[in-house]
Amino acid sequence: MNPLAPSFYDRDALDVARDLVGALVCANGVTLRITEVEAYRFPGDTANHARMGRTPRNAPMWGPPGHAYVYLCYGMHHMLNFVTGPEGHAAAVLIRGGEPVDGHDVFRVRRADGRCDGPGKLAGALALTTASSGTPLTGEIAVFARRHEPTLVSGPRIGIDYASEADQLAPWRLADAVSGQVGSRKRLR
DNA sequence: AACACGATGGACT
DNA sequence: GTCCATCGTGTTA
Numbered sequence: 001m002n003p004l005a006p007s008f009y010d011r012d013a014l015d016v017a018r019d020l021v022g023a024l025v026c027a028n029g030v031t032l033r034i035t036e037v038e039a040y041r042f043p044g045d046t047a048n049h050a051r052m053g054r055t056p057r058n059a060p061m062w063g064p065p066g067h068a069y070v071y072l073c074y075g076m077h078h079m080l081n082f083v084t085g086p087e088g089h090a091a092a093v094l095i096r097g098g099e100p101v102d103g104h105d106v107f108r109v110r111r112a113d114g115r116c117d118g119p120g121k122l123a124g125a126l127a128l129t130t131a132s133s134g135t136p137l138t139g140e141i142a143v144f145a146r147r148h149e150p151t152l153v154s155g156p157r158i159g160i161d162y163a164s165e166a167d168q169l170a171p172w173r174l175a176d177a178v179s180g181q182v183g184s185r186k187r188l189r
Numbered sequence: 190a191a192c193a194c195g196a197t198g199g200a201c202t
Numbered sequence: 203g204t205c206c207a208t209c210g211t212g213t214t215a
Contacts, residue, residue, distance in 0.1 A: 055212065057210080071196090072209070072211090073196065074194090074207080074208070076198085076207070077197050077198070079197085081196090119196070
C-alpha cells in the first residue's frame with residue numbers, strides 16, 4: 001500500500017477535499033479515516049491564511065502540493081492541512097475529523113473521550129505539531145487513498161468571521177454523511 | 190517594542 | 203447558549 005502521490009494533490013483544493021473524505025492518514029502510531037475537511041482555495045479566498053501573501057508561517061502553502069501545513073491556533077491547538085494545487089498556488093485542505101482505524105490503544109491515550117471531531121482534536125490524536133509543517137505526506141505523515149467512496153454532505157466553513165460574506169457562505173466544508181466523528185452537522189446537507 | 194487576534198476546545202450556565 | 207485559556211504570528215511604530 002503506497003501513499004498518495006503528489007499528483008493527487010495537484011488540483012483545485014475543493015476537488016482534492018472531495019477525494020480526501022474517506023482517505024486514510026497515518027502518523028505517530030495512529031491511522032485515521034478522514035471524515036471531515038475544509039477547502040481553502042487560491043487566489044481570491046478571503047478565509048485563506050495566505051490571503052495577505054507569503055509569510056514564514058504559511059510558506060509551505062506556497063510550495064509544491066502533497067506537503068503538510070501545520071500551524072498553532074489560539075496558542076494551544078495544532079491544525080493539520082494538506083497543501084494542494086500547483087506550486088505557487090497557496091491552497092490547502094484543513095483536516096477536521098477522523099475515525100481511528102489502527103493504533104486504537106495509542107489513540108485512546110491521546111483522546112480518552114474517543115472524540116476526533118475537530119481539527120485540534122485530530123492533530124492531537126496524531127501527535128502533530130508545527131515541527132511537521134512543510135514535510136511531505138509520504139513520510140512521518142502518510143496519506144492513503146480511500147477504498148470506498150463515502151456519501152458527502154457540505155456546508156459553510158467554520159470560524160471564519162473575518163472572511164467576506166461570500167466566502168463565509170461558500171459550502172467548502174465537506175463531511176461523511178453518516179460518520180459520528182464530524183463536528184456540528186447543523187449547517188451540513 | 191507593543192499590540193491585536195486567531196481555520197478551537199473544554200468547562201460551565 | 204457563554205466564557206476564556208494561551209502564545210505564535212503579523213502588523214504597526
